[in-house]
Every structure is written in structure tokens, then in C-alpha cells.
Amino acid sequence: MRQTNTVLHSQLRSVGFGIVALFLVLSMILYPEQAFNSSLKGLKVWWDVVFPALLPFFIASEILMGFGVVHFLGVLLEPLMRPLFRVPGAGGFVMAxxxxxxxxxxxxxxxxxxxxxxxxxxxxxxxxxxxxxxxPLFMFGAVAVGFFHDVGLGVAIAIAHYVSSFLLGLLMRFHEPAGPVTPPPEKESGFFLWRALKAMHKARLEDGRSLGQLMGDAITSSLNSLMLVGGFIIMFSVIIDVLGEVGITGLLATMISGLFHWIQFPAELASSVISGMFEITLGAQIASQAPPTVEMAYKIAIVGAITAWSGFSVHAQVASLLSKTDIRYTPYFVARVIHGFLAGWVTLILWKPISQYILTSDAAVPAFLRQIPDSGWIGFAEQLPWIGWKMAVVAFILAGTGILLHTFAAIRMKHFS
Incomplete structure (x- = not known):
């Protein structure tokens, strides 16, 4: 009986996916001009913004992994990442x-x-x-400056986003508590920095690729990943516009409006939620265009929730990247829902103290945040140091925390031994 139900469920899923695919294809046939314009819009976003912003870091991350930097940070950040998030220290590299x-x-x-x-x-x-x-470039540049024309609002969006992300990490440590655990690095005698360097050297030797081969492999892998990302961006750009043409988006917005009215939330923000479900940039833009009667706190809360959810376009990219491994997509989906709710509520809770600070003091927003680099290839040279410094700051903070934890553990062992 159970096997019959499983087969029936699988068949129903196949029929459902087929109906959805047929509906999308027919919609694009009925609205070819809108589909073409949408694909051009998605292509422009990918080429002008996503490609130049991500390519250097995709390549750099592959090279750093080949050189064993991940293993170096893994030893250094083990006392931080494993107790807090129940992941190995190498996760600190991914976090940075x-x-x-x-x-x-x-x-x-x-x-x-x-x-x-x-x-x-x-x-x-x-x-x-x-x-x-x-x-941070998206939250400060695209959303705060581009849509709301106030870089100070980026502070509220970023604080809520990263605080809720940290809380989510603490919650996800309880995911499958009996799941398999990666053994921690072997405890060896000697200074912890020396142990980290030894782990990096060993990993580089085991990799065995020369610098030229490593760079070639990194570029090839990065270009393949970005082509995949670009395809998803273009496809979801078409899907969003086509759903709007056939009235699906309006119907969903009406349903969300009723829910918002019931929980005493501004119903004018319903359309931004529907658009943000598919693509975060479009959802944030629509939220910024809500009537002036809607309080800014609610607008920023919706933007925060949409940004944390990240949209089906990003979900599809993540599902595709994870499909090469045995990591399941379902826990990620659940985590995005939780992150969206957390980001929205954290924004509302912190809005009053944050808004008083960022709206009454020019010193609240550092000067470098007032000069956000341009998107696209024109501001490419400016984007690299802007984002690179943020990555370096995060990495140094994590590394410094790991060094302090190692030092504290060594002092404690020496004191009580």
C-alpha cells in the first residue's frame, strides 16, 4: 500500500510539473514580445551587474581553496564555528x-x-x-541608494539581515542533531598558527596543481557557474513578466492583501511581496514605490524579508549548485522562510533605535558607504576593492576571534594543568 502511494505521489508530481511547464510555454507563445523584452532585461542585469560582481570572487575562492587557505582557516576557526553552528572551522571561509x-x-x-x-x-x-x-553592495547600493535614495536605510536593512542570519545559524545547529559529524582536526603539539600553516601546506601538496593549471580550472569552473546563474536570471525575468500579463501576479497580490489586512499590516505592500517571491530586486523596487502613507518601518521590514527569502531565482541557482552533492534543498528552503520572518521582525523591533540614529546623525553612516561604486563594467575597478575590503574585514574578524579562542584555551589548559 505504501509503495502504491509513493508511485501515485510521484506520478502526480510529474503531471503537476508538466502542467506548469506547458502553461509557461503557452504563455510565452501568447505574449512573445513581453517574453523577449523580459529576457533582454534579465540578460542586461546579468551582464551589467551579476557577472562583473561575482566572477572575481568565484575565481578567487577556487584559487584559495586550491592553495589550502580553507584548511588554514579550518584549524583557526574550529573553536568558533563548531560550538556555535555545529559546522567545521572551514565554514568560516564560506561565511566570509x-x-x-x-x-x-x-x-x-x-x-x-x-x-x-x-x-x-x-x-x-x-x-x-x-x-x-x-x-552589502546590494543592500546599500541597489536598495538603499537606488530605490529609497537614502544610504542610511541600508544600515537598518544590513543589521536586520545579518542579525537574523546569525540567529538562523544558531537555530540550524539543531538540524538533524544525530547527523554525521566531520571529525575535528587532530590535536597536535605546537603553536596553533603553526598547525594551521601545516594544514594549509599539506592541502596544497595534496592538490598538486600548478598555479597556471589552478587558475585555468578556477576560471573554467567560475564561468560555468555564472552561465548557470545567468540562465536562471533570464528565465525568471521572463516568468515574472508573463505571470503578470496573464493575471496570476494580481490574483496572488489580492490574496496577500487580505492576509495583510487580517494581521493589520499595510495591504499596499502585497504586490511587492509577490514580486519578491520570484526576484528580490523587483520586490524591493516595488516596496520603495509604495504610497507615502505607508510607514517606512513597514517598507524596510518587507524589503528585509524579501532580501532574506532571496527569491525563487536564487533558490533555483542554489538547488542547481547543490544537486552535484548529496546536500538536500528542502532544509535550505525551510531556512529561507525562517530567515525571511526573522529579518522582517528584527527590522520592526530595531527600527525605532536604528532610525533615530541614522536619521538624526550624519556620522551614523560612514563616509565610504556614501560613495557606493557603480554597478556594471564601468565601476568594476571600484567594486573590487569595495567588496574585497569587506571580505578582508570579515575574514580578519573571524580569524582574530579564532586566535583569541585558541589563546584562551591554551592559557586555561596551562593554568589548570
């Missing part, structure tokens, strides 16, 4: 790169760690859930 360069590099690096057997399946599901985050 994810916080600096945004979607979907957290998923790509998590998959690479799993391929190298540096993390277990369960640890990979925990890690990707809270490290695949939005980047």
Missing part, C-alpha cells in the same frame, strides 16, 4: 566569502567543501542555510 559577495557564492562554496569531504551532508545543510546571504 558569502557575507562579502552575496548570493549564490555561499551555496557554491558549501558544495565545494562537500565535494572535498571537508563537511558532512548535515553540516553542509546547516552551513548553506545561513552563509548564502545578500551582499
Amino acid at each position: 566569502m558569502g557575507l562579502a559577495s552575496g548570493y549564490p557564492i555561499g551555496a557554491k562554496l558549501t558544495a565545494r567543501l562537500r565535494e572535498q569531504k571537508l563537511i558532512s551532508r548535515t553540516e553542509g545543510e546547516r552551513l548553506v542555510s545561513f552563509t548564502n546571504t545578500a551582499d
Whole structure:
């Protein structure tokens, strides 16, 4: 009986997927001009923004992994990452790169760690859930400056996003508590920095590739990943516009409006939620265009929730990147829902103190945040140091925390031994 139900369920899923695919194809046939324009719009976003922003960091991350930097950080950050998030110290590398360069590099690096057997399946599901985050350039540049024309609002969005991401990481440590665990690094005598350097040297020797071969492989792998990302962006750009043409988006917005009215939330923001379900940039833009009667706190809360959810476009990219491993997509999906709710509520809770600070003091927003680099190839040279410094700051903070923990543990052992 159970096997019959499983077969029936599988058949129903196949029929459902077939109906959805047929509906989308027919819709694009009925609205060919809108589909063409949407694909051009998605292509422009990918070529002008995503490609130049992500390519250097995709390549750099592959080279750093080949040189064994991940193993260096793994030894250094073991006392931080494992107690807090129940993932190996190598997850600190994914966290630093994810916080600096945004979607979907957290998923790509998590998959690479799993391929190298540096993390277990369960640890990979925990890690990707809270490290695949939005980047500061998007929150400050695209949303705060581009849509709301106030860089100070980026502070509120970023604080809520990263605080909720940290809380999500703490929650995900309880995911599959009996799941397989990657053994911690072998405890060896000697200074911990020397042990970390030895682990990096050993990993580089085991990799065995020359610098030229490593760079070639990194570029090839990065281009393949970005072509995949570009395809998803273009496809979901078409899907969003086609659904709008056939009235599906309007119907869903009406349903969300009723729910918002019931929970006493501004119904004018319903359309931004529907658009944000598919693509975060479009959802954030629509939220910024809500009537002035809607309080700014609610607008920023919706933007925060949409950014944390990340949209089906990013979900599809993550699912594709994880499909090369045994890491399951379902825990990531659940984590995105939780992150969205957390980011929205954290924004509302912290809005009053944060808004008083950022709206009454020019010193609240550092000067370098007032000069956001341009998107696209024109501002490419400016983007590299801007994002690179953010990545370096995060990495140094994590490394410094790891050094302090190692030093404290050594002093405690020496004192009580």
C-alpha cells in the first residue's frame, strides 16, 4: 500500500510539473514580445551587474581553496564555528566569502567543501542555510541608494539581515542533531598558527596543481557557474513578466492583501511581496514605490524579508549548485522562510533605535558607504576593492576571534594543568 502511494505521489508530481511547464510555454507563445523584452532585461542585469560582481570572487575562492587557505582557516576557526553552528572551522571561509559577495557564492562554496569531504551532508545543510546571504553592495547600493535614495536605510536593512542570519545559524545547529559529524582536526603539539600553516601546506601538496593549471580550472569552473546563474536570471525575468500579463501576479497580490489586512499590516505592500517571491530586486523596487502613507518601518521590514527569502531565482541557482552533492534543498528552503520572518521582525523591533540614529546623525553612516561604486563594467575597478575590503574585514574578524579562542584555551589548559 505504501509503495502504491509513493508511485501515485510521484506520478502526480510529474503531471503537476508538466502542467506548469506547458502553461509557461503557452504563455510565452501568447505574449512573445513581453517574453523577449523580459529576457533582454534579465540578460542586461546579468551582464551589467551579476557577472562583473561575482566572477572575481568565484575565481578567487577556487584559487584559495586550491592553495589550502580553507584548511588554514579550518584549524583557526574550529573553536568558533563548531560550538556555535555545529559546522567545521572551514565554514568560516564560506561565511566570509558569502557575507562579502552575496548570493549564490555561499551555496557554491558549501558544495565545494562537500565535494572535498571537508563537511558532512548535515553540516553542509546547516552551513548553506545561513552563509548564502545578500551582499552589502546590494543592500546599500541597489536598495538603499537606488530605490529609497537614502544610504542610511541600508544600515537598518544590513543589521536586520545579518542579525537574523546569525540567529538562523544558531537555530540550524539543531538540524538533524544525530547527523554525521566531520571529525575535528587532530590535536597536535605546537603553536596553533603553526598547525594551521601545516594544514594549509599539506592541502596544497595534496592538490598538486600548478598555479597556471589552478587558475585555468578556477576560471573554467567560475564561468560555468555564472552561465548557470545567468540562465536562471533570464528565465525568471521572463516568468515574472508573463505571470503578470496573464493575471496570476494580481490574483496572488489580492490574496496577500487580505492576509495583510487580517494581521493589520499595510495591504499596499502585497504586490511587492509577490514580486519578491520570484526576484528580490523587483520586490524591493516595488516596496520603495509604495504610497507615502505607508510607514517606512513597514517598507524596510518587507524589503528585509524579501532580501532574506532571496527569491525563487536564487533558490533555483542554489538547488542547481547543490544537486552535484548529496546536500538536500528542502532544509535550505525551510531556512529561507525562517530567515525571511526573522529579518522582517528584527527590522520592526530595531527600527525605532536604528532610525533615530541614522536619521538624526550624519556620522551614523560612514563616509565610504556614501560613495557606493557603480554597478556594471564601468565601476568594476571600484567594486573590487569595495567588496574585497569587506571580505578582508570579515575574514580578519573571524580569524582574530579564532586566535583569541585558541589563546584562551591554551592559557586555561596551562593554568589548570
